[in-house]
Amino acid sequence: MSEILIEERKIVVPGEVLAIGLDYVPGENTYREEDKIFSKVLGLAAVSGRVIKITPLAGPYMPKVGDKIIGRITDIAFSGWRVDTNTAYSAMLNVKDATTRFIKKEEDLSKILAIDDYIIVDIINVTSQRLIDVSMRELGLKKIQGGRIIEINSQKVPRVIGKKASMITLIKEKTGCEITVGQNGLIWILGSPEGEAAAERAIKMIEEKSHLSGLTEQVEAFLRGGR
Template sequence: MSNIHVEARQVVVPGQILATGMDHLPGDNTFRREEEIVAKRLGTVGTDGRVIKVTPLNGPYFPRVGDKIIGKVYDILMSGWRINTGSVYPAMLPVRDASNKFVKSENLRNLLDIGDFCVVKITKVSSQNMVDVGMRDPELHRLEGGRVIKINCNKVPRVIGKMGSMIGLIKKQTNADITVGQNGLVWIRADTPENEYRAENAIKIVNEHAHQSGLTEKVEAYLNGVQ
């Protein structure tokens, strides 16, 4: 006999019992305590077949290989750059993974200087969460101009939207280039500072209301309301 005690998309708190019985399996951010499946993070409940999981509403970014993230160079070493990723663990960009061209160690500043923003991809994560990143793909590069804002990394999928629909809408309405890093840093560059600010606000609306329905309408209403 198995029972689910919560509704789909319900907001649950740590320690809340989601289901009893052995018919269900504990998914992300849940754990089994004897007969029960219990939430381990503040978040919304979802089921996937027999699996019950919690999608967090808040919390730190956890680095994963293959994630595209945004960072800021804060130091230059002999062998590469130290990157602030705005999250728990800083990242290292080794020279050999930064460019397809040969870069001499005394010329590292020409490629990326201290204070520069860049979009990079995670190539390695150690057991201690030491992060290595690379910048060799064409979509990875230094970010010129614009601004970087920080959003809740758990909301990144909503900011991007289904098949990129949300970010596409915002880009189109604000004439902005936008790159969303999985670590919750978002780079925005528009034709005018005003449009950049509109794009920033539109993204913040998604960030604030990501768990609610009618999100696209909210964002459209904002973008149509202020020109």
């Protein structure tokens, strides 16, 4: 005899009982104790079949292999750079992953990437202790020049991008900016000064209202009104 105590998209707090009985399975951000399933974060409940999971409304970014992030060079080592990832853990960018060009042993690495440069990178490896390796060898991964970098909560990144990148495409079209969203919550905007400001405001609005539906229309109206 199992019973589910929550509805889809209901807001739950940590420790809230989601379901009683063994017919349901604890998914992401939930845990089971005896026959009850509890929530582990503040978030929105989602039920798919027998699995109950919680979509967090806030929370730290967890580095994952394959994620594109924006980082900042904090130090230069023997054969690479240390990169701040806007999390509790810094990443390592090896020379061989930074450029396809051959680099001589005595070459000055700060000529290629200097401290405080921002870069777009892919995460290629994460250990259980959260040691991160990043790479710049894919297309579109490069050093950031010009524009502005803004920070949002990393849990809101999927909302900023939208389904099949619909939201971010909309902002790009309306503001004429080039926008790169890092999964760690850093966003690079490059365009005209007015366009950059409008895009920044739109993204901040999405961050604030991310738990609401019908956001794409709101953003569209906002961008039209702002011009």
